[in-house]
Amino acid sequence: MTAYLLRRLLLVVPTLFGIILINFVVIQFAPGGPVEQMLAELRGEGETMGRLTGEGPGEVRQPQQPGLSATGSGGGEGPRGAYRGARGLDPAIVAEIERAFGFDKPAHVRFVEMLRGYVTFDLGRSLFRDRPVWDLVVEKLPVSISLGLWSTLIIYLISIPLGIRKAVRDGSRFDLWTSAVVLVGYAIPGFLFAVLLVVLFAGGSFLQWFPLRGLASPGAEAWPFWQRALDYAWHIALPTLTLVIGGFAGLTMLTKNSFLEEINKQYVLTARAKGATERRVLYGHVFRNAMLIIIAGFPAAFIGILFTGALLVEIIFSLDGLGLLGFEAAIRRDYPVMFGTLYIFTLLGLVMQIVSDFTYTLVDPRIDFEARR
Numbered sequence: 001m002t003a004y005l006l007r008r009l010l011l012v013v014p015t016l017f018g019i020i021l022i023n024f025v026v027i028q029f030a031p032g033g034p035v036e037q038m039l040a041e042l043r044g045e046g047e048t049m050g051r052l053t054g055e056g057p058g059e060v061r062q063p064q065q066p067g068l069s070a071t072g073s074g075g076g077e078g079p080r081g082a083y084r085g086a087r088g089l090d091p092a093i094v095a096e097i098e099r100a101f102g103f104d105k106p107a108h109v110r111f112v113e114m115l116r117g118y119v120t121f122d123l124g125r126s127l128f129r130d131r132p133v134w135d136l137v138v139e140k141l142p143v144s145i146s147l148g149l150w151s152t153l154i155i156y157l158i159s160i161p162l163g164i165r166k167a168v169r170d171g172s173r174f175d176l177w178t179s180a181v182v183l184v185g186y187a188i189p190g191f192l193f194a195v196l197l198v199v200l201f202a203g204g205s206f207l208q209w210f211p212l213r214g215l216a217s218p219g220a221e222a223w224p225f226w227q228r229a230l231d232y233a234w235h236i237a238l239p240t241l242t243l244v245i246g247g248f249a250g251l252t253m254l255t256k257n258s259f260l261e262e263i264n265k266q267y268v269l270t271a272r273a274k275g276a277t278e279r280r281v282l283y284g285h286v287f288r289n290a291m292l293i294i295i296a297g298f299p300a301a302f303i304g305i306l307f308t309g310a311l312l313v314e315i316i317f318s319l320d321g322l323g324l325l326g327f328e329a330a331i332r333r334d335y336p337v338m339f340g341t342l343y344i345f346t347l348l349g350l351v352m353q354i355v356s357d358f359t360y361t362l363v364d365p366r367i368d369f370e371a372r373r
Contacts (some may be wrong), residue, residue: 003181005354012350017115019346020339024111027335030337034127034333035103039094101127114339123340128332133340136325141344143215143321147310150236151243152302159248160294163255168282170260182249190246191312197238198316210238213318251294251301258290292360299352299359 098104105113117124123133166175202212211217215235220228262268263286273283311323318324322341329337 005358008354008357009046011346012354015350016343016346017266020115020118020343021111023342024114024339025108027338028107029274031092032333033103034101034335035097036095037333038101046330079087118343123343124336126329126337127334129334129337133336137322137340137344140320140322143319144310144314144323145238146215147236147243147313147319147321148302149239151247152298154240154244154301155248155251155301156298159251160255160291162248163252164259164282166252166256167263170256182252185245186253188246190242191316192323193245194239194242194316196312197242202238211235215319239313239319242313242317247301255294258293259286262286262290299356303349303352312339 087345095104102110114124121134123137126136129136162178166178169175200206200213206279211234215232216228217231217235220231223231250259263282265295268281268286271285272278276284310321311327314320315327324338325337326341328334329341
């Protein structure tokens, strides 16, 4: 197992490199880079100030941006003359914007510099927040991990007992009506449940039982621990419920099918023939084999919720996590934040896949990945 883990760890490096390279190349062809974003803002401010002060479109009053002089900041990639937002701006200002954002260098040079920083976890600085990307990630990561961890735990606590009971009572009335509930949870996207919960319970149109923003009330830092814990649970209830409703269906059916497959095997019939009780057969023989893929898949399930479901939930409930950070970075074309969060997410995903394989061997020591051909 040690040799297998070492090989998997070594494969993390080329896999991570390939993912970042592909995304970097795709971004080069995407219109509306950070320089273009900033030029558009400057152009818009110039027109507004011109109407207010009588200045012409060429006399733009430049905003002060972090890390730049008062003559300009920010911008995109590509030929300067090809972008309309640059019309009326001094070419020196456009050149300074490109230099400040690093777009005066060729793409391959910027890529190599980015990778050199990633080796030491130097993710660069945000173009529009003027803060190190690593500080932003560390600041937002606890919110996303908290939401993903609680959601995954509750999904497992609901889905496993429900799936086992559905397998034991396969074809019964209980199995039929719970299957209808599972089907609804599987068919409706999680973000629709989030909107419904907001409308019903967060002051949308009916009740206002829960808050709609953040994970703590103003001034909660000075409260006693038990009061802060209750306040945290109050804030995280609706986002967690959204992810649970959207995620429990698949795991419930996986649990049911795994148990049904094991229940029909020969060793179960043999155990029953020897006089073992149904409870002994179910939890002494079937449970371990049926739960192998479910328990070992916990790390991957957690990463899946963290990567996909939590993004829209953080946006809808205004939770200041990595999902909201990445969304805002994509809107603003804040490339250092975009690639920094991609790097962290990808690295976490690859490591969790290795942890998932290791968990298989803990659940069932008979599994030997090194013996595979």
